[in-house]
Amino acid sequence: MSAIRFEPSSSLKPKPDESNLEFGKTFTDHMFLLDYTEGKGWHDPRIVPYGPLTLDPAAMVFHYGQAIFEGLKAFRSKDNKILLFRPDKNAQRMNVSNDRLSIPEMDEEAFVEYVKALINVDRDWVPSAEGTSLYIRPFIMAVEPCLGVRASKQYVFAIIMSPVGAYYKEGIHPVKISVESHYVRAVRGGTGFAKTAGNYSSGIKAQEEAKHGGFAQVLWLDGKEHAYIEEVGSMNIFFKIDGEVVTPELNGSILAGVTRDSVIRLLNDWGIPFSERRISIQEIYEASQQGKLEEAFGTGTAAVISPVGELHWLEHTMKINEGRTGEISQKIYDTITGIQNGKLEDSYGWNVLVHEDVKV
Amino acid sequence: MSAIRFEPSSSLKPKPDESNLEFGKTFTDHMFLLDYTEGKGWHDPRIVPYGPLTLDPAAMVFHYGQAIFEGLKAFRSKDNKILLFRPDKNAQRMNVSNDRLSIPEMDEEAFVEYVKALINVDRDWVPSAEGTSLYIRPFIMAVEPCLGVRASKQYVFAIIMSPVGAYYKEGIHPVKISVESHYVRAVRGGTGFAKTAGNYSSGIKAQEEAKHGGFAQVLWLDGKEHAYIEEVGSMNIFFKIDGEVVTPELNGSILAGVTRDSVIRLLNDWGIPFSERRISIQEIYEASQQGKLEEAFGTGTAAVISPVGELHWLEHTMKINEGRTGEISQKIYDTITGIQNGKLEDSYGWNVLVHEDVKV
Numbered sequence: 001m002s003a004i005r006f007e008p009s010s011s012l013k014p015k016p017d018e019s020n021l022e023f024g025k026t027f028t029d030h031m032f033l034l035d036y037t038e039g040k041g042w043h044d045p046r047i048v049p050y051g052p053l054t055l056d057p058a059a060m061v062f063h064y065g066q067a068i069f070e071g072l073k074a075f076r077s078k079d080n081k082i083l084l085f086r087p088d089k090n091a092q093r094m095n096v097s098n099d100r101l102s103i104p105e106m107d108e109e110a111f112v113e114y115v116k117a118l119i120n121v122d123r124d125w126v127p128s129a130e131g132t133s134l135y136i137r138p139f140i141m142a143v144e145p146c147l148g149v150r151a152s153k154q155y156v157f158a159i160i161m162s163p164v165g166a167y168y169k170e171g172i173h174p175v176k177i178s179v180e181s182h183y184v185r186a187v188r189g190g191t192g193f194a195k196t197a198g199n200y201s202s203g204i205k206a207q208e209e210a211k212h213g214g215f216a217q218v219l220w221l222d223g224k225e226h227a228y229i230e231e232v233g234s235m236n237i238f239f240k241i242d243g244e245v246v247t248p249e250l251n252g253s254i255l256a257g258v259t260r261d262s263v264i265r266l267l268n269d270w271g272i273p274f275s276e277r278r279i280s281i282q283e284i285y286e287a288s289q290q291g292k293l294e295e296a297f298g299t300g301t302a303a304v305i306s307p308v309g310e311l312h313w314l315e316h317t318m319k320i321n322e323g324r325t326g327e328i329s330q331k332i333y334d335t336i337t338g339i340q341n342g343k344l345e346d347s348y349g350w351n352v353l354v355h356e357d358v359k360v
Numbered sequence: 361m362s363a364i365r366f367e368p369s370s371s372l373k374p375k376p377d378e379s380n381l382e383f384g385k386t387f388t389d390h391m392f393l394l395d396y397t398e399g400k401g402w403h404d405p406r407i408v409p410y411g412p413l414t415l416d417p418a419a420m421v422f423h424y425g426q427a428i429f430e431g432l433k434a435f436r437s438k439d440n441k442i443l444l445f446r447p448d449k450n451a452q453r454m455n456v457s458n459d460r461l462s463i464p465e466m467d468e469e470a471f472v473e474y475v476k477a478l479i480n481v482d483r484d485w486v487p488s489a490e491g492t493s494l495y496i497r498p499f500i501m502a503v504e505p506c507l508g509v510r511a512s513k514q515y516v517f518a519i520i521m522s523p524v525g526a527y528y529k530e531g532i533h534p535v536k537i538s539v540e541s542h543y544v545r546a547v548r549g550g551t552g553f554a555k556t557a558g559n560y561s562s563g564i565k566a567q568e569e570a571k572h573g574g575f576a577q578v579l580w581l582d583g584k585e586h587a588y589i590e591e592v593g594s595m596n597i598f599f600k601i602d603g604e605v606v607t608p609e610l611n612g613s614i615l616a617g618v619t620r621d622s623v624i625r626l627l628n629d630w631g632i633p634f635s636e637r638r639i640s641i642q643e644i645y646e647a648s649q650q651g652k653l654e655e656a657f658g659t660g661t662a663a664v665i666s667p668v669g670e671l672h673w674l675e676h677t678m679k680i681n682e683g684r685t686g687e688i689s690q691k692i693y694d695t696i697t698g699i700q701n702g703k704l705e706d707s708y709g710w711n712v713l714v715h716e717d718v719k720v
Binding site: 023024025027031050051052053054055056057058061062063064065066067069099100101102135137139141142145146147148149150151158160162182183184185186187188189190191196197198199200201202203204205207208223224226233234 | 414423426499507508544560586
């Protein structure tokens, strides 16, 4: 890993009001950039003022979507430490995504160092208000100017950061979800397990139609049989059925969420019956009919836990826990956010401290 | 449609050697740009010098791949006319893609006028050597700087153009194709019928593995049963079996190719038995075993016709027409390229003349 070049911004922006942060709209003073050229590898790591990227209109990312990303958060603890949540998991997954899209592998330790270095430069941007955090967005895109359909020979890896507010302003809040019966997010053999740009654009239309129908999001079913549950919006999904917590197994079309992994770890430690397996929407419906569908919640970096209060499938409405947040959902939320912001002991070693003396 | 603003390039580039044009690597002197902003619609059509685009690093296209494109060609006839092949079909399909990705609709007549205006400005770039053409790439991308996963409120529509050489330098040439048994291009409910950026990046890995195995491309099977034929590489596919030409029906996961449509029109006019239907790889294998697999060819804008000489599926090798270009493949190729370059009469009204007096 070569030294990071640092070009400080000559004019620092005012910090936004921490009580009114919109997700992913305000960005910090600097960004991190790293180039890849065939034959030369990843090179020229640098932290520069946040500002526009200049790309040839034939840059492959515009045409063939060869692009992947990650998302993680840093938190400011009460004693003013900056804690980064499980960045090693994002580094690993980035290379899973890279492999699927034929993007060259990146050094995972370097990835974490780059994230830490950028946070350190803009550490004043990590907000301190209850529930706030610094959202970190590393991404890679193909920039070779060429219209041939093949892997690019040039890439840019970038990290940008945005202070974000509490996802739930008035405590966590169960949402209404529509089970998607027409559109499909991913299918085995496709890119569903990778964090690729194209996976997200393909879900927008279903999401818009759900919003139009009064739902917060869609529950995705598998692309093959339209029978098995995959994800909810862009989150993983868990159900508690008759005392057991279940989540769809990672079958090739589901993203391996970092929060999903953390939730599983907690459930196992708490001795709560848990399994990863195929779950049909029919099974969920039957459990609901029998009064055994006790909880349902999405998991993801942005919200941590998003309880499902109501599930609509064809002509059926399934009310879950009378539309209230379940006990386990709340306990998981409190535990993960507590570890993240340093209020609870981090017995898992999930937090990575961002020292002030990171070399740039 | 508002008037197109024209900012001429102050220094024109030298034209490349027409005998040695690489696909999509050299671009003309100008490009076309049009902006979209929510509330204001598509606005400010302009032709400006070809040059870099400046985008915020949070521009949504980099993160969520909300981007679509088209591809079409203009040809210079022997009597020095410039002929554009079926641009109305691209305009229609662009809006199909826009709808699938929740990108605002564009006026289809304006699309054609923009293409014509740009060609007219750079008409000296339309090459005249046998088999050459000007490849035209219109594309749309989401440019709002926002990390929320939703439809962008700002877009850029751009057109860039590249002179391209004969696809087959020594006559059309049958290729070896591997039937893809692991990766999937698209599934019904997904985006396979739209020309989205993400559809192409997801196919790169399979294509690389096929190349590594000595094949020119992969034949994609359906994502549901891995049994039915969909496309070949980024082309549509046709087979001639026992005197009948067949192609997979447009089932929601297959792109409605303009060349595909033109081929079907010719086959019908020529009275050749033809059907669009589900075709299993098993059926192709059995036809091959019985000596009834007479021809196979891909169709697309770049190559027009790409004959398949050999098909590999699991442990089976199917040799087609002894590895030679079939009679119908050749006749279609000669007819379409003949109409495109003005040597044959255009009885279908496919060519659109690009007049010299297009207003800019």
